[in-house]
Amino acid sequence: MGEYKCSAKTRRKIYDIAQELFAEKGYGETSLIDIAKRAHVSTGTLYRHYPSKSSLLLCSADESVSGLEKAASELPASMGCRDRIVALFARGMENGMKLFAAIDGGGSANRSAELYLAYRSAVYASPESFARVSKNRAAMRSAFERVLKGGVESGEVVSGADTFAVADALVSVFFQHYDSALLGYDEEGDAFSLEPKAMA
Numbered sequence: 421m422g423e424y425k426c427s428a429k430t431r432r433k434i435y436d437i438a439q440e441l442f443a444e445k446g447y448g449e450t451s452l453i454d455i456a457k458r459a460h461v462s463t464g465t466l467y468r469h470y471p472s473k474s475s476l477l478l479c480s481a482d483e484s485v486s487g488l489e490k491a492a493s494e495l496p497a498s499m500g501c502r503d504r505i506v507a508l509f510a511r512g513m514e515n516g517m518k519l520f521a522a523i524d525g526g527g528s529a530n531r532s533a534e535l536y537l538a539y540r541s542a543v544y545a546s547p548e549s550f551a552r553v554s555k556n557r558a559a560m561r562s563a564f565e566r567v568l569k570g571g572v573e574s575g576e577v578v579s580g581a582d583t584f585a586v587a588d589a590l591v592s593v594f595f596q597h598y599d600s601a602l603l604g605y606d607e608e609g610d611a612f613s614l615e616p617k618a619m620a
Contacts, residue, residue: 427469430461430465430469431469431470433459433461434455434456434459434461434465434466434469434470435470435476435479437455437458437459438450438455438470438473438476439476439480440458441454441455441458442531442535443531446531446534446535447473447477447531447534447535447538448534448538450473452466452467452470452472452473473538474538474539474541474542474545474549475542477535477538477539477542478539478542478543478549478552478553480539481539481553481556482552482556483515484512484515484516485556485559485560487511487515488508488511488512488515488559488560488563489559489563491507491508491511491512492504492508492563492566492567495507495508495567500571500574500576501567501568501570501571501574501576501577502571502576504567504570504571505564505567505568505590508563508564508567509594509597512560512594512598513594513597513598513601516598517601536599557591560591560594561584561587561588561590561591562587564586564587564590564591565583565584565586565587568581568583568586568587569583
């Protein structure tokens with residue numbers, strides 16, 4: 421048990437240090453050796469937890485989705501279906517921006533875009549990576565679907581609605597806004613602020 425706690429603590433430390441370095445130096449300029457040095461661990465220990473930089477990015481997405489699921493479970497019972505959906509959108513955006521936007525006083529929009537594009541590349545790097553991200557998307561869809569089913573029960577959503585299809589559409593809309601926000605442009609190529617779009 422003690423060894424497991426130590427291992428989990430080391431893994432988290434490496435992850436946090438990697439996020440710091442990605443924000444400070446950029447993803448391309450950060451090596452696994454840089455991460456190991458700042459985390460004060462051997463390269464062997466780092467490779468045991470994270471065999472590649474891309475694995476750190478995929479863990480970022482895992483964490484973002486876990487945060488969304490936690491938020492969904494903590495929404496007050498008094499909140500209506502529409503407000504729950506808006507709240508999940510806002511929390512998902514907030515979690516994702518924290519993980520990829522490199523905002524720590526030294527981050528930049530270019531660094532944010534670089535980090536997110538590296539993540540997108542990692543998604544398609546292997547069937548295993550794609551399956552992992554697909555699992556996260558399914559978890560997001562389930563969170564939205566639970567809210568929609570609650571709306572059906574309360575009468576806010578029409579009875580017989582295909583909650584699975586609607587939840588899937590909501591996830592697609594979420595990622596459309598998410599991609600545009602992280603890259604800094606909307607579909608017309610104009611810069612825009614994340615929050616007003618996400619909350620509209």
